[in-house]
Amino acid sequence: xxxxxxxxxxxxxxLYSRAGTVEKVVKKIRDLGEQGxxxxxxxxxxxxxxxxxxxxxxxxxxxxxxxGHLRLLDQAVTVPSAETDAIAEAVREAHMVVSIGVNERDxxxxxxxxxxxxxxxxxxxxxxxxxxxYHERMIWGQGDGSGLRAxxxxxxxxxxxxxxxxxxxxxxxxxxxxxxxxxxxxxxGSFGGQQFADQIEVNIRQHxxxxxxxxxxxxxxxxxxxxxxxxxxxxxxxxxxxxxxxxAIIDPEGRIIGEPLxxxxxxxxxxxxxxxxxxxxxxxxxxxxxxxxxxxxLQIERTPAPHIRERSTRLPVQTGRAAEEGRPVEAx
Numbered sequence: 001x002x003x004x005x006x007x008x009x010x011x012x013x014x015l016y017s018r019a020g021t022v023e024k025v026v027k028k029i030r031d032l033g034e035q036g037x038x039x040x041x042x043x044x045x046x047x048x049x050x051x052x053x054x055x056x057x058x059x060x061x062x063x064x065x066x067x068g069h070l071r072l073l074d075q076a077v078t079v080p081s082a083e084t085d086a087i088a089e090a091v092r093e094a095h096m097v098v099s100i101g102v103n104e105r106d107x108x109x110x111x112x113x114x115x116x117x118x119x120x121x122x123x124x125x126x127x128x129x130x131x132x133x134y135h136e137r138m139i140w141g142q143g144d145g146s147g148l149r150a151x152x153x154x155x156x157x158x159x160x161x162x163x164x165x166x167x168x169x170x171x172x173x174x175x176x177x178x179x180x181x182x183x184x185x186x187x188x189g190s191f192g193g194q195q196f197a198d199q200i201e202v203n204i205r206q207h208x209x210x211x212x213x214x215x216x217x218x219x220x221x222x223x224x225x226x227x228x229x230x231x232x233x234x235x236x237x238x239x240x241x242x243x244x245x246x247x248a249i250i251d252p253e254g255r256i257i258g259e260p261l262x263x264x265x266x267x268x269x270x271x272x273x274x275x276x277x278x279x280x281x282x283x284x285x286x287x288x289x290x291x292x293x294x295x296x297x298l299q300i301e302r303t304p305a306p307h308i309r310e311r312s313t314r315l316p317v318q319t320g321r322a323a324e325e326g327r328p329v330e331a332x
Contacts, residue, residue: 001275004038006041006214006249006269006270006272007039007041008041008218008267008268009247009267010245010261011028011042011218012221012222013047013048014048016049018076021046021049025042025046025087028042029096029098030094033090038096038154039097040099041184041185043187043220044186045103045112046101046102051072068233073110077105077113078104079104079113079115088122092119092120092121097153098116099117099216100115100117101115101162101186102115104128112129112140112162113129116158118153125158125160128143128144130143144301145174145303148171148175157178158183158184160183163188173286174298174300176287181277182214182216182272183207183211183214185204186218187219187246188219188220188244190243192240193242193244194243196244201248201260205250210286211252212284212285215250217247217248221264222241227241245262246260252280252281253279
């Protein structure tokens with residue numbers, strides 16, 4: 001039976017710096033690879049930093065937030081780019097599957113994006129948070145349903161969701177029904193205090209129980225000097241960007257494996273024994289014997305939603321006698 005060594009990473013960004021944060025992430029990936037870690041999850045939009053960190057989207061009115069918004073737009077990640085190539089190369093060298101949150105720039109819009117790299121460095125999923133939360137809607141665009149699926153990787157079948165997407169039962173069920181074995185969860189950290197941390201714990205333990213999968217959850221960390229810098233830059237209080245940390249790994253019975261991280265940088269490392277998935281699903285399989293699809297089912301629109309959908313209006317070229325007689329060309 002499969003056993004995967006996994007890590008949930010609690011890490012701080014290099015404030016306001018895409019290059020610095022990517023360098024820090026790359027180093028952490030290599031360090032974890034030397035420890036034999038096979039799968040790692042990094043926090044929500046850790047590259048270059050979460051929008052609470054510049055803090056403009058929470059404490060500043062819209063007419064004053066242009067500076068912070070433009071700085072985030074400037075430091076956001078395009079996919080692909082030199083930054084994603086650097087992460088992919090570190091992943092390949094470590095032979096590790098990695099889920100990481102980034103602010104993704106696409107034109108003039110930023111998205112809350114989760115990137116999943118396979119152990120050979122291939123980017124096997126890029127999904128965007130489907131609905132930014134509350135004031136986040138001033139910062140991020142909306143994703144589509146194409147990423148509401150689990151994907152096969154070198155360590156098993158992985159699903160990803162970000163933060164309050166875990167409050168969406170249908171979004172979670174899309175991954176449950178798709179047979180995820182490991183769920184990559186990520187939240188911002190440094191926000192909302194102990195209440196936010198408590199809510200994270202409820203979220204991820206409940207999902208583990210319902211999905212009968214392992215949940216590897218990462219939140220970010222802010223150092224005291226970073227909090228002070230943000231407060232200075234925005235005129236906001238430090239208290240609102242304190243607490244809210246719960247980096248942990250949960251087994252299919254909803255139990256916390258090891259000790260969760262609630263302060264400081266570091267990682268939670270644990271072995272995920274897939275035999276526990278069968279033990280749980282023998283009793284309750286939400287995508288199998290415990291479901292009643294003839295009574296309750298889910299319809300998912302997974303078609304990608306590009307802004308341009310080209311439809312050709314050109315007519316087929318007539319040839320031979322049809323052209324001579326001016327007759328329409330028959331459909332082939």
